[in-house]
Amino acid sequence: MGIREQLGQDLERTGSTSGLQTVTGQVTDVTDEGTVHLLIGGVQFYDVLCTDAYRNRAAGDTVAVRRGAVPVVLWRLGDDPAAADTARTIEVAQDAAQDLIAISAYTWGTAAPPGTGWQQVTQLFTKKDGAGKGVLYAQLGTAGDTSPEAPGTRPPKPVTISPTDAGTWRRGRPDDYADSPTQGDWTGRGDRRGAWFYGTRIADACQGKTVATMKVAFTRKRGAGTNGKVRQRLFLHGYTAAPGGQLNLGDGPEALLSLAVGAKGTATLPSAWRTALASGSARGLAISGHGRPEYAAFTGGQITITFTAT
Template structure:
């Protein structure tokens, strides 16, 4: 049976009353391109296209799949997401409001202002905040009304530190790959180990309290098995790739399981986040001696969230 036969059966099914139109399948992973890998009754379909109706794609979603030679995910199956969407919209609106200078209007003239509640300011004071905003304070001679409450304190903005490179080692030597690889792909040389490198993680965290760090990873589509592979991670203490063997630090930690082409944002252990923030670790490595764990990884961006 070839593609022509598959297409014929697909068209025949659609043409019959009651023929198969859609099936419910579960999303295993979302790929870097925005497509998805799905589990259809135990079979893994990779790199499946999606319509625009399927938004906010996540692993674990149940979706309606139109089968065929070129299957397509049509929409998410489940409850109305409106309530969750409202909460997310309100959270974004509150965040945006904190970024806006809270001055309703500004004008001037040679006469005193008209209306109630005005106070004469004898000395203005002004300063810039750490996040580039302006604070204005007016010193008054006689206070005739209480001042407004100060704005709520907020943590520093989230920052993303891009990896300066991804590299791999085999047999104790740096390879010519620009991916971070783990596992044994077969042949001569044994298993691979890979790493992501950064220059300024500690500098970005100086004077701040780190709440969490997320590592962005995606599996290269055509390297390794199509099914899920567990990413086995370590810390390392290099700012640049060594020419000899890469020494591994704390680990391993099983960070995430990724199928071919999948992308994920993975929370690092709290102790790892603190080590990277303090500069006692410099980057993240991956390693496994097993052929079943062979995969190659791209990405490496660290998203850092602060609590103060």
């Protein structure tokens, strides 16, 4: 019997069909398949389907679940999301506006411009701003009017760095039996450690910029370990490419994410780690755990970097 069918039977036993047809649950994880893991009445259920009305799914949401042979999350319960949607719309609009050029009109001719208020430019200067956009400055012989206020310096746009390679190591050598980075041990043959490699791309992306945040996204792989949450034990490493021998670990561990099977998560790297990665003193991320309680495999490893204005 599948997980969803079992959930349906369990929920059916909570009341008669003539009673309340929905129950309340709390989302514990959002998965790579768009389903969610739920906690209902103190019991954990996995891979519950959702309607299209349930958008922007996130762990911690309180939701209404329709009972039945195939239970479905109907919608999120709570405050009106209008304020959050408005803030997100403004954020997207501001990001798009960075690509606009703030000149209301641009014309030319062989004669002097008609009308009043024009000022003659003696020299024109240009440069790139922090976001790589062109900036113009006009030097005047005589200023007949005050200059418009210059817009604030814009930060460079965020960049997302994907791994160039990934792998798993066991007993001091690469483990070809694991096709995704893995930590811990399930069979008693020895603990595994996994890693994601980025070459020099992280440091290259940060060169000449001031890093504000680094966030990394992972997905807990299905079919590896128990369904319940496993805490990822994250380390730094200093390799630009996968080593042929043992994978040595750097700073860590940091327990930034705890994910159930199939769940997605994003974590903010500590400030010391982002400094090390931006400078090139560290090159990538690794995981390492001990035994069955810490056994899990993870995919992803995309690092999103944001910058401050300089």
